[in-house]
Amino acid sequence: MSIYSAEFMLDVIGAGATAKSTQDWRTVWRESCEFEEMQRQITDIHTTGRIHPPVQAAYTPTSWLYQMHVLLHRNTIAFWRDPTYIMSKMVLNAIGGLFIGVTFYHSADSQQGTLNKIFAVFIPTVLCVPMGGQIQVQFANMRSVYEIRERPSKMYHWSALVTAQILAEVPWGIIASSLLFCTWYWAVGFDTSRAGYTYLMLGVLYPLYTSTFSQAIAAMAPRAEIATVLFSPFVSFVIIFNGVLQPYALLGWWQWMYRLSPFTYLLEGIIGYAAGNSLLTCSPLEYVTIVPPEDRTCSEYMNLFISYAGGYLLDPTATSACSFCPFRTSEAYLESNFNIKYDNHWRDMGVFVGFIVFNIVMVYVLTYFFRIRSGSLLPSFLRRK
Known part of the structure; x- marks a missing residue:
């Protein structure tokens, strides 16, 4: 026993x-x-x-790259295990693109048709509002896990988490925007030869901007609900002052806000390239009727004006009534009414990429100052004085 x-x-x-x-x-x-x-x-x-000298212990037991790799894998798995989030993103873009494409189905190359194409490009950018709210919830929830459980144990550095969160959103955003592009671009009637640049702007860079912009705002907020409140004025500024709802010529001294809006460059790049630099044919209702002097043809009477202001005549040999179209090309219509130029599309892409880089930097900066750094900034300013 x-x-x-x-x-x-x-x-x-x-x-x-x-x-x-x-x-x-x-x-x-x-x-x-x-x-x-x-x-x-x-x-x-x-x-x-x-x-022996004292051992200098690191903040975390593993390298930064290993931390980021593991966190990226964890975030990707978390998204995959959340079908509600993924499917809501996909359905929003696919149905939204299909609805916009059907609404502006095969827009003509007239003044009204060109205006329809402008709004067919503008409306998809408004989808950043619901998509931003979805992204902010995921960002805030993952950050809460870090702050409550993982930060006190020093399992990994906060910058590795932020990097993983930014990268984990990229593939899903691009896939969703690709669905938007496929259900929207050809339905509106844009030229297939110009699809490459348009996809690069709307299918790749636009979701990158939306995700990084939403995460930068969420970095300031303690909860997703507050992030949504903070997101509203910023996204309203971006949407209102991009030159579509308020054309550049009507802004007056507010034109500096037009230059600050990232969507100014997104929309000018897409619209200028996809709808610009092509012939414009006025519909019968868009012609302006002008009566020439007796014994003079429309061409003789209008040629000097047309050489200065542009446009064309429906029948240059007419003598009783001249049907005049103010614009010969879509480029002239876009530049005259919306300050959109075809030649600026590569410049606009570069500026828009700059805004994306700025957003990424602000995600790190705002996360550090609002969630990592302890203490107030006021004593630092007082010491400098």
Whole structure:
């Protein structure tokens, strides 16, 4: 029959209810060989510690790249296990693109048709509002896990988490915007030869801007609900002052806001390239009727004006009534009414990429100042004075 080890130990040292001990176990231990060996080991540890310099311990036990790799894998798996988030993003873009494409189905190359194409490009950018709200919820939830559980244990650096969150959104955003592009571009009636640049702007760069912009705003907020409130005025500024709802010529002294809106460059690039630099044919209702002097043809009467202002005549040889179209090309219509130029499309892409880079930098900066850094900024400013 086996003896219970705890009871045996208590009996040996005389600590049981009826046990008695005739030995002083403290003295036995201090006079034993085991005690001498332990003292020797302790002395060796102290001696070695005095000889070698102190070890500089890192903030985290693993490298930054390894942390980012593991966190990116975790975030990707988290998105994959959240079909509601993924499917809502896909359905929003696919149905939205299909609805816009059917609304402006095969827009003509007239003044009204060109205006329809402008709004066919503008309306998809408004989808950044619901998509931004979805992104901010995911960003805030993952950050809460870090702040509550993982930051105190110093499992990884906060910048690795931010990097993983930014990268994890990229493929899903591009896939969703690709669905938007496929259900929208050809339905509106844009030229297939110009699809490449348009896809690069709307299918790749636009979702990158939306995700980084939403995350930069969420970095300032403690919760997703507050991030949505902060997101509204910023996105309203971007949408209102991009030159479509408020054309550049009507802005007056507010034109500086037109230059600050990232969507100014997104829309000018897409509209100028996809709808510009092509012939424009006025519909019958868009012609302006002008009566020429007697014994003069429309061409003789209007040529000097047309050479200066542009446009064309439906029948240059007519003598009774001149049907005049103010614009010969879509380029002239876009530049005159919306300050959109075909030649600026590569410049617009570069500026828009600059806004994306700025958003990425602000995600890190705002995360540090609002969620990582402790203390107030006021004492630092006072010390400088």
